Amino acid sequence: MNEPVRPAPAPRRRRAAKTASAADTPAAETGRTNDPEATMADILDVATREFAAKGLAGARIDEIAAATRTSKRMIYYYFGSKEGLYVAVLEEAYRRIRHIETDMHLEDLEPETALRRLVAFTCDYQRSNPDFIRLVMNENMHHGEFLAQSRLIQQLNVPAINLLRSVYERGVREGVFRCGIDPIDLHMSISALSVFNVSNRHTFSLIFKHDFDDPAAIEARRDSIVEMIVRFVRA
Known part of the structure; x- marks a missing residue:
């Protein structure tokens, strides 16, 4: 019933x-x-x-x-x-990751170092919190219907973009990052690369006969993602 x-x-x-x-x-x-x-x-x-x-x-x-x-x-x-x-669960899931992001003090670091730390954190967090990935995937199946009901979630995600925008714009001003990159698009690229490691690791492991749960493989993949993003934004 x-x-x-x-x-x-x-x-x-x-x-x-x-x-x-x-x-x-x-x-x-x-x-x-x-x-x-x-x-x-x-x-x-x-x-x-x-x-x-x-x-x-x-x-x-x-x-x-x-x-x-x-x-x-x-x-x-x-x-x-x-x-x-269900909405409260979504709110708590987003609150946790955004709280950690805003407590990283990236403003104290050089732009490239800050970006590397943010990307590495995103990879590690998604890997360590597969329930968060499943919740987001499930909510996408609902076309964001319940996420749209929460003002809190929308407010929580504003600082995340502002944090990345601040790091990126500092890098542009200092001549280490190239101009013309949309921070939201950059955030999406970081998320996409990080989420895929969790959402598709079982199928990839079976298809390619590779243990993506091996600690060395996890570290290598994270380093690869960090390097891809940094090279993408470099001037």
Whole structure:
């Protein structure tokens, strides 16, 4: 039977739930310890794996509840619906990578060094977080329908482009990068090369009889991607 479809809650509703008193929450009715932050983090962690593995259609709230220290009712209390939980999972996934990017202090590095570090980080992060790749691929199958519902995700991605734009424009001013490259296009190229390593490694390994999970192969591929991007932007 299909999960009940209910409207996704607005961000204001989810924030309000975090500060609700113990007497107002389903946890109080069932005798659970009321810790909204820990409960929501637990739900998001399990739901991330569930949605990444099965997609929005295949994931089940019952299974997510069973794998957490909460209940189906509380999941709906915090997130409103299955779709609301899915949007929250997307928001958390993007928040994590963007938070790390903005904390890299690339402005303290020479432009080429900064670009190399950013590209290497992207490769390593995508490789270490395959669930993020699966979530993005799944959302593309929905034509970005649920991502479009989140203002937070759109706000999170602005600093990512601004970060790359700042590195690139510094390089242009210093004469080490060539003019005429769109930072969004450059970001797309970095993402495409990094994502492919994760999304297609199993088929490539089988077709070409090559172990792309070997640590040496992973390092060589990352270095190759870094070098491709740097040579592309060099003056």
